[in-house]
Amino acid sequence: xxxxxxxxxxxxxxxxxxxxxxxxxxxxxxHNKIVSQEMNNALSQNMSIHSSVDAIVPILRIYDSIxxxxxxxxxxxxxxxxxxxxxxxxxxIQSDSKQTIFTxxxxxxxxxxxxxxxxxxxxxNYIVRDIDxxxxxxxxxxxxxxxxxxxxxxIKDISALYKDRIDQYRFFVxxxxxxxxxxxxxxxxxxxxxxxxxxxxxxxxxxxxRGKFSERVRIKSKDEIGVxxxxxxxxxxxxxxxxxxxxxxxxxxxxxxNNFTHELKTPLTSIIGYANFLRTTKxxxxxFVDALDVIYSEGKRLESLSxxxxxxxxxxxxxxxxxxxxxxxxxxxxxxxxxxxxxxxxVMIVTDCEAGKLLLEKDLMITLIFNLxxxxxxxxxxxxxxxxxxxxxNNRYVLEVVDEGIGIAKEHQSKIFEPFYMADKARTKSNNGxxxxxxxxxxxxxxxxxxxxVNSEEKLGTTIKVIFDPFAQKGGTGL
Amino acid sequence: MPxxxxxxxDDIHISKIIxxxxxxxxxxxxxxxxxxxxxxxxxxxxxxxxxxxxxIPKLDGFALMEKIQPHGIPVIFLTAKNSxxxxxxxxxxxxxxxxxxxxxxxxxLARIExxxxxxxxxxxxxxxxxxxxxxxxxxxxxxxxSIELTPKEYDLLVMLLxxxxxxxxxxxxxxxxxxxxxxxxxxxxDMHIKSLRKKLDMQEHIKTIYKIGYRLED
Numbered sequence: 206x207x208x209x210x211x212x213x214x215x216x217x218x219x220x221x222x223x224x225x226x227x228x229x230x231x232x233x234x235x236h237n238k239i240v241s242q243e244m245n246n247a248l249s250q251n252m253s254i255h256s257s258v259d260a261i262v263p264i265l266r267i268y269d270s271i272x273x274x275x276x277x278x279x280x281x282x283x284x285x286x287x288x289x290x291x292x293x294x295x296x297x298i299q300s301d302s303k304q305t306i307f308t309x310x311x312x313x314x315x316x317x318x319x320x321x322x323x324x325x326x327x328x329x330n331y332i333v334r335d336i337d338x339x340x341x342x343x344x345x346x347x348x349x350x351x352x353x354x355x356x357x358x359x360i361k362d363i364s365a366l367y368k369d370r371i372d373q374y375r376f377f378v379x380x381x382x383x384x385x386x387x388x389x390x391x392x393x394x395x396x397x398x399x400x401x402x403x404x405x406x407x408x409x410x411x412x413x414x415r416g417k418f419s420e421r422v423r424i425k426s427k428d429e430i431g432v433x434x435x436x437x438x439x440x441x442x443x444x445x446x447x448x449x450x451x452x453x454x455x456x457x458x459x460x461x462x463n464n465f466t467h468e469l470k471t472p473l474t475s476i477i478g479y480a481n482f483l484r485t486t487k488x489x490x491x492x493f494v495d496a497l498d499v500i501y502s503e504g505k506r507l508e509s510l511s512x513x514x515x516x517x518x519x520x521x522x523x524x525x526x527x528x529x530x531x532x533x534x535x536x537x538x539x540x541x542x543x544x545x546x547x548x549x550x551x552v553m554i555v556t557d558c559e560a561g562k563l564l565l566e567k568d569l570m571i572t573l574i575f576n577l578x579x580x581x582x583x584x585x586x587x588x589x590x591x592x593x594x595x596x597x598x599n600n601r602y603v604l605e606v607v608d609e610g611i612g613i614a615k616e617h618q619s620k621i622f623e624p625f626y627m628a629d630k631a632r633t634k635s636n637n638g639x640x641x642x643x644x645x646x647x648x649x650x651x652x653x654x655x656x657x658x659v660n661s662e663e664k665l666g667t668t669i670k671v672i673f674d675p676f677a678q679k680g681g682t683g684l
Numbered sequence: 685m686p687x688x689x690x691x692x693x694d695d696i697h698i699s700k701i702i703x704x705x706x707x708x709x710x711x712x713x714x715x716x717x718x719x720x721x722x723x724x725x726x727x728x729x730x731x732x733x734x735x736x737x738x739x740i741p742k743l744d745g746f747a748l749m750e751k752i753q754p755h756g757i758p759v760i761f762l763t764a765k766n767s768x769x770x771x772x773x774x775x776x777x778x779x780x781x782x783x784x785x786x787x788x789x790x791x792x793l794a795r796i797e798x799x800x801x802x803x804x805x806x807x808x809x810x811x812x813x814x815x816x817x818x819x820x821x822x823x824x825x826x827x828x829x830s831i832e833l834t835p836k837e838y839d840l841l842v843m844l845l846x847x848x849x850x851x852x853x854x855x856x857x858x859x860x861x862x863x864x865x866x867x868x869x870x871x872x873x874d875m876h877i878k879s880l881r882k883k884l885d886m887q888e889h890i891k892t893i894y895k896i897g898y899r900l901e902d
Contacts, residue, residue, distance in 0.1 A: 208854060
């Protein structure tokens with residue numbers, strides 16, 4: 206059964222029971238009150254008769270004649286009946302020999318009357334009796350006249366009260382039906398309304414299950430359901446973030462694999478293609494040299510790719526022995542080979558280094574500097590300068606490689622650290638690049654708790670800053 | 685008339701080796717290095733077939749494929765990726781075949797030929813000096829005179845003609861002519877070549893290539 210149905214049913218059941226019980230109690234109470242009033246009425250009437258009879262008892266005693274007694278009693282009775290003609294009251298007087306002296310009752314009085322049992326003088330007993338669909342109150346007392354007992358029964362018809370009660374019930378049933386219908390309708394909407402947010406939560410949860418992770422519940426109430434909805438949304442956000450992150454990582458990996466296969470297969474296709482061409486076709490000197498040239502250069506490209514990959518694999522490990530070195534000394538050491546490298550292209554190397562002792566893994570550092578200079582060199586053209594600068598700035602040690610080359614377009618800047626990303630494929634390839642250099646630099650920087658910043662302006666050049674934090678390097682929690 | 689093939693491949697070396705191989709068997713080729721250039725070339729000229737690399741700059745192979753389709757030009761995808769998704773995606777987009785890099789020249793030629801045949805663009809006649817082969821009738825004639833050839837000899841001859849100037853190995857002959865499930869000796873190929881040379885008087889033209897196999901030369 207659904208939750209709203211439960212609320213609905215239970216509330217209706219409870220309402221029905223309480224409403225009915227309360228109504229019955231009210232009806233019964235007011236009925237009982239009226240009945241007892243009538244009863245008291247009847248008793249006082251009885252008593253008034255009793256007292257009027259008592260008043261004449263002494264006179265009757267004097268005469269002591271049954272007939273006279275009878276006549277007097279009948280007279281009293283007639284007078285009483287005459288007075289209460291329009292009320293449904295009856296009087297019945299019997300002698301102790303069960304002889305009826307007076308009665309104006311129009312129904313059979315049962316022969317057996319338990320109210321008479323043990324009835325003493327000066328006592329009034331009463332009983333309510335149903336006779337022929339009528340309800341009658343019998344109040345009875347005994348009067349002793351000249352050693353003879355007379356049973357006075359004052360009888361009042363209170364059927365009307367019972368009829369009233371039935372009318373009340375009838376009316377109540379009508380009210381009950383109407384109220385219940387109204388209640389049914391109101392409660393239907395109330396319980397539906399109360400549980401609608403739950404349904405919504407449910408629906409959204411299912412949508413999320415089906416993979417629509419960006420779905421959120423929109424419930425604005427401040428009750429428990431509102432709180433639940435908020436928590437639910439927060440949970441969904443966390444899940445979504447996690448999934449997005451996983452997807453991003455996965456996509457990154459997939460991209461890496463795709464790019465890697467591409468980078469691997471392209472030179473392989475050339476090498477195999479040319480080698481096969483040479484071995485299956487007629488010798489032609491020009492083609493022969495061309496083909497060998499391609500095989501050689503593509504082979505070199507594969508070599509460079511494999512070296513870079515090796516660097517990357519090494520960098521995947523996380524245990525590097527960092528030893529204190531002066532970075533400027535390492536740069537000074539590297540300078541001749543860097544100069545040799547750039548001389549071919551006619552590019553000048555300028556160094557401007559402040560001494561700075563840092564915890565370094567020397568080989569990785571050399572890889573980093575070589576890669577940065579290599580990138581700068583690829584961007585530069587003849588007679589331009591590449592500046593390698595190191596300096597202290599706010600307790601940070603900065604290594605800067607500045608070129609005056611072609612720069613990096615804004616749209617590429619965020620992606621250049623991605624493995625295999627090449628801003629200009631053709632140029633990168635003609636330089637034997639695989640798009641791994643900066644990716645490796647970043648990994649090296651991470652090993653040294655350093656960050657890399659890129660500043661580039663198209664056609665003006667690029668500045669790459671590697672910012673070391675010696676405090677963080679020593680195990681501190683540098684910013 | 686030689687068939688014209690558009691090579692869309694951003695790697696210059698690969699593009700060139702494909703061109704060289706296609707030239708050997710008398711295909712005419714145009715090379716372009718990116719998607720947009722390919723689109724221009726298609727608008728400018730009529731091609732019998734397009735060899736299309738998936739990862740090309742400016743407009744990638746899949747996107748280009750959609751633009752090629754209305755022209756009804758058969759396309760063979762060249763891809764470095766060996767993933768099922770790429771293959772399915774390529775074929776779904778209307779490519780006729782695909783080749784995963786690195787590939788063998790004779791495999792590429794065979795695929796090109798098979799796609800062209802599917803489009804009814806295959807050669808019906810091969811002319812080689814005074815030898816004429818009617819591919820529909822499976823008949824070889826020299827100067828109009830019919831030459832009696834066994835079915836295997838005929839298949840061997842057609843394979844040599846279609847891969848003219850390319851050395852073919854005995855294994856390749858066996859694979860294509862006898863079928864992959866043939867386990868006979870490679871000497872069988874030598875016997876058939878010997879017989880072909882004699883029947884066609886082509887001692888000089890069908891060259892034995894050391895360490896490889898045979899080559900039909902112009």
